[in-house]
Amino acid sequence: MIVVMESHATQQQVEAAIKKVAELGLRSNVIVGTERTVIAVVGEEREHAKEVLEVCEGVSTVMPILAPYKMASREVRGEPTVIDCQGFRAGGTQIGVIAGPCSVESEDQIVTSARSVKAAGATALRGGAFKPRTSPYSFQGLKETGLKMLAAARDETGLAVVTEVVSTEDVELVARYSDILQVGARNMQNYRLLEAVGNVDRPVLLKRGPSATMDEFLLAAEYILNEGNQRVMLCERGIRTFESHTRFTLPLASVPYLHRKTHLPVIIDPSHGTGHTYLVPDMAMAAVAAGADGLIVEVHPDPQNAASDGYQSLDFAGFSEMMDRCRRVAGALDRTLGGPHA
Amino acid sequence: MIVVMESHATQQQVEAAIKKVAELGLRSNVIVGTERTVIAVVGEEREHAKEVLEVCEGVSTVMPILAPYKMASREVRGEPTVIDCQGFRAGGTQIGVIAGPCSVESEDQIVTSARSVKAAGATALRGGAFKPRTSPYSFQGLKETGLKMLAAARDETGLAVVTEVVSTEDVELVARYSDILQVGARNMQNYRLLEAVGNVDRPVLLKRGPSATMDEFLLAAEYILNEGNQRVMLCERGIRTFESHTRFTLPLASVPYLHRKTHLPVIIDPSHGTGHTYLVPDMAMAAVAAGADGLIVEVHPDPQNAASDGYQSLDFAGFSEMMDRCRRVAGALDRTLGGPHA
Amino acid sequence: MIVVMESHATQQQVEAAIKKVAELGLRSNVIVGTERTVIAVVGEEREHAKEVLEVCEGVSTVMPILAPYKMASREVRGEPTVIDCQGFRAGGTQIGVIAGPCSVESEDQIVTSARSVKAAGATALRGGAFKPRTSPYSFQGLKETGLKMLAAARDETGLAVVTEVVSTEDVELVARYSDILQVGARNMQNYRLLEAVGNVDRPVLLKRGPSATMDEFLLAAEYILNEGNQRVMLCERGIRTFESHTRFTLPLASVPYLHRKTHLPVIIDPSHGTGHTYLVPDMAMAAVAAGADGLIVEVHPDPQNAASDGYQSLDFAGFSEMMDRCRRVAGALDRTLGGPHA
């Protein structure tokens, strides 16, 4: 941590800051510059220390040196974490593919979807039973009935089931019917929920909040890891920017950035990341080329009649074609995408 | 709702879209333009109708005409809602002032704070007992012990107590000890929590999420109103932008904008909205001048030793001076700020 | 400057970085931390040094300590710069008011506008003769003819004339007819233009680019100051964010921030900063309360028939009322707004 003093800071203020550093159990190295004095602080950096030093009189700014997350850090664990769950593999050279409708609407819809996405090479099935919706007047999901339909689709196809959990009360219920728990973007900083999924024996797909910084994203993962659940996947699904021609802006540089900072696998969601069906396949291919460990894509038997997110869903033919193209990109880079396909 | 067809849309596609409009129970007015056909859709607009029409073939875009929220809308209720709770008043010509530390740290700290902010004219006391923190390694609050200390401060001063609730499980507990429930920015789209506070007989201070649009913010309020709780205050606390010299960017135009769109009172948080103590008083004055119905300000007996947010907290003298200046601005515009003061 | 090494940097890499520091004529202080080594670099910081050190092997990041601007800095000149130009005063306790139409449309329009805004207390007249427009198909301004009309309005009212210059070729021409040169937001980083206005004996109103950081904004001012022209005013006119209910987001915290960092006066543009007439007066008042040294406001005799920007222009009555309210806010804070008024 570097404590930068104001240019007009007094000697007394510098000394007071040094004293504070000592009280925090840290050591000070004082460097007197041409215009300012800075104090380099040595020892284990903690969030609180930064806050305390920031408010000392005469302190201009405090710059942390170390990343605030620990267990998620590449420095703690050099090897990439590979998620391996019922045929779904993400990490290393394997690119997992999660596909399916935004919402579970009926048993027929979800079973048909599962069969089709499996035939195209998907290795997990997505489908929402508990839907967090912007408006209270929108369809909120089939809840436990939907979970049962997901389980039926898994029984039928063997695909791992990925579904969202929106509340601590539901964690146990959702875990009973599914294989991978999704924490949605709106709940990325719902810390109670993070702790709850951190205590369950299920991999977690954690979506980045649309205005979360990378440090905040990794600290959210840290909440889960810190409870003992080491199987966390990070999902980039787009950030909020001034751009309005896409619903969100999908920053694929997150992939190589996160690969450098963390051992956790990185999944890309080109459906939410663009918000328009016609943009999804190109961005899925780009994600594979950028090194993503997985994709999560909205696919619906009949997007024009979907209960939600039809505007960003592929139909089966579109998904199948997208998979063919993504597979070619993966192959060109010596990686394997999804599972066996028809 | 306006359905804009692609310029190359076929007659069949136009007809299919019209048919879909009819299926939704709405009426179509077709306008054939020089380059495109548009369909003006008449009837009660619903989120779902937009989604359905958006995915029809040949449709370029769907533009909603009506606001997606209803009960929050000024068109539904013309008169401004005034929150009146134990001496705290916000709305109309009255500007409520909520002040106090970020976190409750001890009974002495919170009682002293309550006395001091009351003396300076505050009409409610803030203090966090359940703290949502970015890092799992940061101080998480005193929980029920903290709530009891807040209640003690209220007994001592008569100030209304405002405190955050972060989870549905805690709503009843927090409501027992406090007068106004705060839903934090990170939980603005935690819909279960919104529903829970919508079922409690307490005013709610709803903070805007840092990347929430105004429609999303008002729809979050709608979740609460829709459960029956009409006493909702909207709190602007800054949005996330590319600016890094402030922690968030505080857009004060939210005040007149929201006053035009909704009857709910608008509270400004200059502490989180700037993230630096020295910027707080000027932005508090600006908020009053912009027409805010209330302020929420972090004040700590000793910011340099605060458990959290010291860098954006005022000390008692600073708060008292800020209040004097805000009162002068309010007076110049024929409004009343806070309560009686020493 | 603080050079932070990677946690796995070798001793050789640290030594190479130290050698590079020496080559730059700077001194190194090496601090070996628990997880990383950092090198505190002492000496005059230059942009180039940062770039050079950033690319040394084993270097993780380089954090500058000093502001990159010099002449604009409060540390170089403690006293606020006051602009005093033909009755227009901005800085210290004086709040200058620049008002007038977006574009000069006719002599009658601009002279009438000048008279009216003067009667309401404005101390300078704005009006565009060279208009940078987003579309090549929009009205581009009356050019020299418009400049002559502005000069006529000045002759008639004595108001200082503020007008935009968009190209180095026009600087001399525009300076001939006007008192204060405006550099628009789109040209904030048109460095040739900045140099050109830096060589003219006219105060410059420099508008912040909608995505410029504060450092970039102050460095743009530095280009002007560096050429010898010390009379620079900084104009905050809103930044581009995800918000779409306003055209730009107007961050008033720029006022106290800039007052702390620079001696240059800060002018607020609530017209471009909001993009909607009905938001302008409240934001003008807020700007005054936040400590702005001046306002620049679009006022048109007949906004419904304006050649440009009608949607954000006040009419004379609206401007006059806004001025009354702003004057009350200024008075409450012991400041003086604009000039004598009818």
Place this chain on the structure above:
Amino acid sequence: MIVVMESHATQQQVEAAIKKVAELGLRSNVIVGTERTVIAVVGEEREHAKEVLEVCEGVSTVMPILAPYKMASREVRGEPTVIDCQGFRAGGTQIGVIAGPCSVESEDQIVTSARSVKAAGATALRGGAFKPRTSPYSFQGLKETGLKMLAAARDETGLAVVTEVVSTEDVELVARYSDILQVGARNMQNYRLLEAVGNVDRPVLLKRGPSATMDEFLLAAEYILNEGNQRVMLCERGIRTFESHTRFTLPLASVPYLHRKTHLPVIIDPSHGTGHTYLVPDMAMAAVAAGADGLIVEVHPDPQNAASDGYQSLDFAGFSEMMDRCRRVAGALDRTLGGPHA
């Protein structure tokens, strides 16, 4: 264009708006909805009409239906524009590759760079002679001397030369020595410069401003097209967002979006788009997979000693490896990247 009236608009206000529409030479279709009246306006939409109608009393908002650009539009010209200039080809199945140092530093540096990037398969050489720099104290380029060095590199290798022009005065000079003119991001809305390059017989590489919307970007291109120069390439180089772990956020969805809206080729700049050398290759591959028509990449013989942008430059070996990988991705998608290579 759709004119949406306020819900409380009077019949008189509706009629006044209809009258205004007629005055603009357009036709009105009035649709009386359940809550509001809307007027669908038919005829050629012009920017000015929107502005005029927006300020009519009782009008809530005006929504354009047509894109504001014409000549850049896919609707005007269905076939993709292919730029073919001295061996550099971009558009259709051909992916052009522009590579070279940020700044021209010496003849040896630029000639060596040209040879190396050509050997790796680049089809054009980049190199800045006129450098727009954020700080007046940074290296500003070798100017005409640099242009001569670029010409020497072209003579040596046959590569097309791409270099930036920052001022109208320099257009002729820069065109004399180079093959493709670059307009930088900071000058995207320097309309005089756009007009000037629109009058020169050279292809133009137009970089997106970091806060430009797509409509603004295409309207900037329209300025060039409108002067008669049809050879415009659009370069996405990243936008400014809240993300700070990259210098800019590179939104690759711009590629398929622009391909749908315009016939102009789309070039991606992964160097400026990320700001960090280690992120460049993965984003270059992703750009190819997303369908980009070209790449522009910073390559320097010795990034650690570059005069500028070393932190985002590849060395020759790194560039060569990147090209190999990009070529494999292009091949997998039946496209051709760059030229012959060693």
